[in-house]
Structures are given as C-alpha cells and as structure tokens.
Amino acid sequence: MSETLYHVSANPHVRDNGSTQKIMLDVIIALLPATIFGIYIFGASAALTVAISVATCVVVEYIYQKLMKQPITVGDLSAALTGLLLALNLPSGAPFWMPILGGIFAIIVVKQVFGGLGQNFMNPALGARCFLMISFAARMTTFTYDGVTTATPLAVMEQGKSVDVMKSFLGFVPGTIGETSALLLIIGGAYLVFKKVISPIIPCVYVAVVAIFVLIFGGHGFDLSYxxxxxxxxxxxxxxxFMATDYVTSPITKNGKIIYAIVLGILTGLFRLFGPMAEGVSYSIIIANLLVPLIERVTVPTPFGIVKKGGKSNE
Known part of the structure; x- marks a missing residue:
C-alpha cells in the first residue's frame, strides 16, 4: 500500500518557478515608473547604478549556485528584483563599486547562506542597504540634485525648516534613486494590489501609523503639511x-499584518523624530522582520475543532 508523503517546510509552501517568476515580474513592472523617473532626474549615473546592481545580483547568484552545485534559479527573477531594489535604495552619486559590494552581500550573506529564496529572515536588498549604510555612512548620505550636493527633505525638516510638499510628492527633490516620487510609487503599489500580488493592509496601516505618530509627537501640532x-x-x-510586503519576511495572517504594520509605523516614527538620523525605514523593517515569527505565533488562527485553554471548541 503506497502512502503519499507531504513535505512541510518554511513558507512560502508553494514553490512553483512559474508563479514566482510572475510575481517577481509584476513587482519589477510596478517599480519601473519610479526607476525611469529616478534615471530622468539623476541622469546616466543612476542608470549605470541600476544596471550594475541588477547584473551583480544575477551573476553572483548564478556563480554561487553553480559552485554549490545547486539548481540555477536566476530565471525566477528574484535576484534581478533584489538588484533593482538595492539600486533604488542607493544615492545616484554612489561609486560604482558600492552596488557591486551591496549585491554580493545581499545575495550571498542575506539570501543564499540562509537557504535561498523563501528562507531568508530579512529582505536581501534592505539588508545590503543597512550594511552599506553602517560601513560607508558618508557616501550613503551624500545626495546630489541638479548637479549640486544638497540635503534631502527629511534632513531639511530635521533642521526645523519647511519643505515643498508637492515637490516631495512628485519627486523633484534629492534622495535615493527610487524613493523620491511618492506618486509613482503609489501608482506601482496600486498596480500590485490590482494584480493581487500584495495586500493593501501593511502599506496602508504602516503609513497611517506614521502619520498619527508625526501628528502626536512631531512637535508641530495638528500640522497636516508637516x-x-x-x-x-x-x-x-x-x-x-515594496519591501515591508515581502512574502518571506512579513506575516501571513491578517491580524499579524496589522500588528506588523503598527510596529513598523511606531519604529519609523521613533527613528525619524527622536533618532540621530532623519530616515529610519530600513532599520524599522529589518527589526520588524525579526519579530515576524513571534507575531505569527500569537496571531495564528485556532484550528477547527481545537479547544483553547479556558475556551470553547472552534466548531
């Protein structure tokens, strides 16, 4: 009598290359407007940074898997997406060895050492960005706009000055290659929600919590412009x-997503308003990633027919 054995592993449980490739392609498509705009604003150096970062991640993953005699998975586009996200988190004036070093760190240290796609405990691109930020803080926080080195809107606000909200929304401000245009990023997010690649819960709750935190603790009263x-x-x-919603490093339960997003919002507010740096998104997401196993443990639904301690059967 033959038996069917079911292999239970870490999420995501469905490991279909075609599905993975389609998801990664959708995310890349959603990032294209912000990417093209970043290249338009910052010029050829931004385009070269994107190309080097994507190429590095794809080549490094291929070489690593070849040397380790593992199946070659660069066709699933996950390495290409990691390279694109890393590039969009870099300033346009970054030296070209920086996306190479960051790509190597993202693919080998954050992704492959932990078992490859689906096994990493943090987003590879974010892990690489934080590594570069810690190692080369001066280069990672030097931004140019219209050929002039200048402060980002967050840095300007940290000095107690006001900024042009519309310019920040449209993207005509200094920053990393892919972060400047909130409008185009929102359009990309709407595309992902429409394609059912991501749920709107995490980004909406995350942004809402940051907004509430800023109104309460920002020191500007009920200043909607601030x-x-x-x-x-x-x-x-x-x-x-694009990064807090990563399938592997975010909760899968609805309540877990809400708790996760609230934690993200509070951490980002703390880092931005009370920390030594104007930004805090990357570190917030990585810290929240580490809390995901605990969040899922306390939010996992009770299986049908199981009686909770002191409770009733879920029947």
Missing part, C-alpha cells in the same frame, strides 16, 4: 509598498 511632508519624503513609500 505630516504630508513626512509621509511623502524619504523611503517610506518605497519601503511600505
């Missing part, structure tokens, strides 16, 4: 829509 400037500036939209 709140909007905080929401549309920096990496909040890029992080909330």
């Amino acid at each position: 709140m909007a400037a905080q929401i549309f500036s920096g990496g909040l939209m890029l992080g909330a829509i």
Whole structure:
C-alpha cells in the first residue's frame, strides 16, 4: 500500500518557478515608473547604478549556485528584483563599486547562506542597504540634485525648516534613486494590489501609523503639511509598498499584518523624530522582520475543532 508523503517546510509552501517568476515580474513592472523617473532626474549615473546592481545580483547568484552545485534559479527573477531594489535604495552619486559590494552581500550573506529564496529572515536588498549604510555612512548620505550636493527633505525638516510638499510628492527633490516620487510609487503599489500580488493592509496601516505618530509627537501640532511632508519624503513609500510586503519576511495572517504594520509605523516614527538620523525605514523593517515569527505565533488562527485553554471548541 503506497502512502503519499507531504513535505512541510518554511513558507512560502508553494514553490512553483512559474508563479514566482510572475510575481517577481509584476513587482519589477510596478517599480519601473519610479526607476525611469529616478534615471530622468539623476541622469546616466543612476542608470549605470541600476544596471550594475541588477547584473551583480544575477551573476553572483548564478556563480554561487553553480559552485554549490545547486539548481540555477536566476530565471525566477528574484535576484534581478533584489538588484533593482538595492539600486533604488542607493544615492545616484554612489561609486560604482558600492552596488557591486551591496549585491554580493545581499545575495550571498542575506539570501543564499540562509537557504535561498523563501528562507531568508530579512529582505536581501534592505539588508545590503543597512550594511552599506553602517560601513560607508558618508557616501550613503551624500545626495546630489541638479548637479549640486544638497540635503534631502527629511534632513531639511530635521533642521526645523519647511519643505515643498508637492515637490516631495512628485519627486523633484534629492534622495535615493527610487524613493523620491511618492506618486509613482503609489501608482506601482496600486498596480500590485490590482494584480493581487500584495495586500493593501501593511502599506496602508504602516503609513497611517506614521502619520498619527508625526501628528502626536512631531512637535508641530495638528500640522497636516508637516505630516504630508513626512509621509511623502524619504523611503517610506518605497519601503511600505515594496519591501515591508515581502512574502518571506512579513506575516501571513491578517491580524499579524496589522500588528506588523503598527510596529513598523511606531519604529519609523521613533527613528525619524527622536533618532540621530532623519530616515529610519530600513532599520524599522529589518527589526520588524525579526519579530515576524513571534507575531505569527500569537496571531495564528485556532484550528477547527481545537479547544483553547479556558475556551470553547472552534466548531
């Protein structure tokens, strides 16, 4: 008598290359408007940074899997997406060795060492960005716009000055290659929600909590302009829509998503308003990623027919 054995592993449980490729392609498509705009604003150096970052991640993953005698998975586009996200988190004036170093760190240290796609505990692109930020803080926080080195809107607000909210919303401000245009990032997010690639719960709750936190603790009273400037500036939209929603490193339960997003919003508010740096999205997402197993443990639904301690059967 033959028996069917079911293999239970870490999420995601469905490991279909075609489905993975389609999801990654949709995310890449959603990022194209912000990517093209970043290249338009920052010029050829931004385009070269994107090309180097994507190529590095794809080549490094291929070489690593070849050397380790593992199945070659670069066709699923996950490495290409990691390279694109990493590039969009870099300043346009970054030296070209930086996306190479970051790509190597993202693919080998964050992704492959932990077992590859579906096994990493943090977003590879974010892990690489934080590694570069810690190692080369000066280069990672030097931004140019119209050929002039200048401060980002968040840095300007940290100095107590006001910024042009509309420019921050449209993207005509200094920043990393892919974070400047909140409008185009929101359009990309709407595309992903329409394609059912992501749920709107995490980005919507995340942004809402940051907005509430800023109104309460921002020191500007009920200043909607200041709140909007905080929401549309920096990496909040890029992080909330494209990295906090990562399938592998975010909760799968509805209540878990809400708790996760609330934690993200509070951490981002704390880092931005009370921390030593103007930005805090990357570190917030990584810290929240580490809490995901605990969040899922306390939010997992009770199986049908199981009686909770002191409770009733779920029948």
